[in-house]
Amino acid sequence: MGHHRKALRTTAVGAVSATLIAGSALGLAPTAQADGGGIRFVDITGDGGTVLKANVVTPQGDDGTRRYPLVVLPTSWGFPQAEYLVQARKLADTGYVVVSYNVRGFWQSGGQIEVAGPPDIADASKVIDWALAHTPADARHIGMAGVSYGAGISLLAAAHDNRVKAVASLSGWADLIGSIYSGRTQHVEAAAVLDGAATLTGRESPEVRQVFNDFYAGNLAKEQDLIAWGKKRSAATYLDRINRNGAAIMLANAWGDTVFPANSYTDFYEKLTGPKRLELRPGDHATPELPGLFGVPNDVWTDTERWFDHYLRGQDNGIDREQPVQLKSRSGGGYEGYPDWKSVAATSRKVDLAGTTTIHANVDSGADGGVVFLSSILDQVAQVPPMAWIPLLPRRWAAVWQSEKYATAQRIRGTGKLHTTVTGTKENGTFVAYLYDVGPLGVGKLVSNAPYTWYGRTPGKPFGVDLDLFSTAYDVPAGHRLALVVDTVDPLYLEHNPSGAQLTFSSPAEDPSYVSVPLREQ
The missing domain is CATH 2.60.120.260 (Galactose-binding domain-like)
Structure with a gap:
């Protein structure tokens, strides 16, 4: 078993290396493109004094007299803070203040990786506090979005901070244990990819390191501890809070996501009572969103912008009148609309x-x-x-x-x-x-x-x-x-x-x- 696990981790690190090369490219090309366009690179003090590296993109020609909706973008697992600059520029060009920050424990941000633990949730609120104090952001119109890790943190923030009015959670999770431990079975290759990326680009906390070790070992004695650890990091645990706060929630995922299978979102979606949308399309983890990070026209990011335009800017663009469940078959063809998830299978x-x-x-x-x-x-x-x-x-x-x-x-x-x-x-x-x-x-x-x-x-x-x-x-x-x-x-x-x-x-x-x-x- 140990040899098998070692081989898996070696394979995973190779896959992560390719991901990080793409991440590095994202960190370079958009920066050069965006220079001089109202971008600032800043330090934000997060929970417990931890310094978070961030960038702020503001609308062109801002004269300091207006307030704009705010969108906060936590980075994906293992990606640098420049990850969202292309999309941030597009949002700013249509009238948003956008703050993207490197989550704690990765790259130049301080602290240790907590896997969307309480410090990460608190960090999101600290970033909102900072934006309201240092940018022309409107406290009444705040949204959060992210891919993968940033998606999970955004959902959790909506449960813990009622200032968040809209969320686009892209290729994330609602139930962490249901995603990587479904059927009481360790999804070991997915975990190895995450672990490998964390080793290369960040600093795991001792607790997180122990969780990975127990996970690989299949340590049954620690199973309940693992479940409790995962529940604390799952939006599904805080469903009542999310529903009470009433944020408009858009969930998007890929049918073949090998890190966070789509089931986690579908179950969660059905239990949301506020404005909601579910999009599922072909692909693997975060692959539907990736082209949009390079500026390639992209359905996921287009709908994210429409979602925010309606729920943060009050634009009557019709997204609230469309069938809220949008699916694209792996076999080809266009999108299919349904009134809810249970109607998908007649x-x-x-x-x-x-x-x-x-x-x-x-x-x-x-x-x-x-x-x-x-x-x-x-x-x-x-x-x-x-x-x-x-x-x-x-x-x-x-x-x-x-x-x-x-x-x-x-x-x-x-x-x-x-x-x-x-x-x-x-x-x-x-x-x-x-x-x-x-x-x-x-x-x-x-x-x-x-x-x-x-x-x-x-x-x-x-x-x-x-x-x-x-x-x-x-x-x-x-x-x-x-x-x-x-x-x-x-x-x-x-x-x-x-x-x-x-x-x-x-x-x-x-x-x-x-x-x-x-x-x-x-």
Whole structure:
């Protein structure tokens, strides 16, 4: 396990290096472009006296007599303070004061990385205080936005500071534990990417370092501590406060986000009671937003500006009258609008998982969720998701069920659900479920997946499992089948199968096994 984890971390650091090269470019090109355009680089005193490096962009030709809406942009994990300069300039040109700051613990800002802990939340309020005292910002019209880490901090700030009236949370999380520890399974490659970036560009607090170590070790004794640590850093924990404060919340994410799966946002979105919008489109973590950071016209940033224009500037641009849930299928086509998340799937179709199948653990069958970042980027730009040749998957290590061929296209929208009965030969275990679109030649394209881990079960005693697959939008062509594949090893996740473990999947007559596939009306 240690060697496996080390290999994952080496891979992750390589991926992070590429990300940081992009981040460095962002830190250089926009700065040169923006010189002389009302930009100041400043130091802001954050919580506990920690110095936060920041930049301020003000409207052109400001004569000091007007007040402007304020937008605060916390940086992404591992990115420098110049990350948002292109978007900040665009916002300022339309009448905003924009303050972007490097979150504590990264680059030249002081302090240590707290992973959106209480000091980070307090920092956001300190930045607002500073902006109101040192810029022509209007205290009545304050918004926050960010990508990834900045998205999570923005949502948390809206819960703790009622001055925040609008938020655009892009590729972030609402439930940190539900994102990186779903199904009680460590999403180890995603964690390694974050850890690697923090090591290269920042300074982890001792608490954060210990959390990462316990996470990699699969330390069950620390599980409740991990959950409590994550809840403190999750907007879902403070849902009542967010609803009470009434900020207008826009959430945007990618279907293939390997760091913060879309499910975290969809569940949270349904429980928001104020003005809200949910956008989901193809891609991986933060990849839909990245072109916009370079100034490339971009749907996410365009809608972010429209969101702020309406809720901070009072502009009647119609965004409040559009269907609030906007989805773009991974299979192509334009945006689809829905009144709410539950309306996305008009119906569902079950694929029966009949019979009894036993698989051996500890060997990767070849069915995998892909590589963090890379796989879903390929899906985004070329519609090439992770693939497996279903007929050749070794049945010793993979359980496979297939539907009949569909006469018409199946427009999958929403969250698939697996219901099955499992019997393990050991107390603990892990499996990963994959839903594939299988073409005439047997090549399966990954539609969705999710991991599941259990502890302390009586060996040989069956137990029921209900598992939500990661939400998606995917069109299965006519003449294709769906396949549900289960195996026990995937490089994306930490597995907990003791050596020699076997798992049996059954479908008792009184409680049949199935996967429920959510479908849009034809």
